[in-house]
Amino acid sequence: MASDPNPNPLTAPPASEATPVAPTPQRNQSAPRRLPLSARVKSLRQQWLRQAPEWLTLLIYGLALALGVTVLNTLDYAFRARMYPSEIYLGLLALGFLAVGIWAGMWLVQRKAPKTERAEPGNEAAQASLGISGRELEVLKALAEGLANKEIARQLDISPNTVKTHVSRLFEKLDAGNRTEAVNRARGLRILP
Structure with a gap:
């Protein structure tokens, strides 16, 4: 019976004829062991x-x-x-x-931003008939405040020579001989409040 293989797999061979069991593989002793994190x-x-x-x-x-x-x-x-x-x-x-x-x-020399506030409009018809520009109106308002040419130039961020030009044109347009007379005529025409 030893030569006869067991045709039925459900029956176990006798103990004397048992096949040897292969040993479990052992770790390779030459490979380095991985250490835990704290040890590393x-x-x-x-x-x-x-x-x-x-x-x-x-x-x-x-x-x-x-x-x-x-x-x-x-x-x-x-x-x-x-x-x-x-x-x-x-x-x-x-x-x-x-x-x-x-x-x-x-x-x-610091430059100040020009004031963009627009005051209440005066007599726009009189302003248009006299040909007073917006910048000349700003100079006229500064004259009414009593500012000097250099102060007006600094406030409006323009040259003092430009202020002088605007003032002389205002004198011509308002038929005035000086600053006070120009401001009084502008108030009389209700160009200035």
Whole structure:
């Protein structure tokens, strides 16, 4: 019966004729084992600490060199300050005046946005019949406020010469000899409130 294979798979062969069972495969001992995350982090930290003295040494030498250069530059500045004190003070004074000049120039030359508010319209028919433009009307209103030509120019963001031109044309159109007379005629015609 040993030569006769078992045709019925449901019946088991006798124990004496049992086939040997293959052993379970064992882990390959030569392959490295994967460490848990905490162990890998610890290993990397230890490697870094072994290499850290090189970086630490470089850092210490770099800081010492920087400190030495700073000390030498300070001593050189102190030496030059004793050798050329008046030139240094004059240079600092010049820088101070330069800063004040730039600040004052920016403050004096700043451009203000022209006022876009439109006051209540006056007698538009009289204004149109006399040929008074919108800009001349603005100059006339500023004259009524008692502003000087330079103040009007600054307020309207135009040249003082342009203001003079507008004022002389207003004198012609209103048949006036001076500012007060021009303002009074404009009020009489209800061009100004």
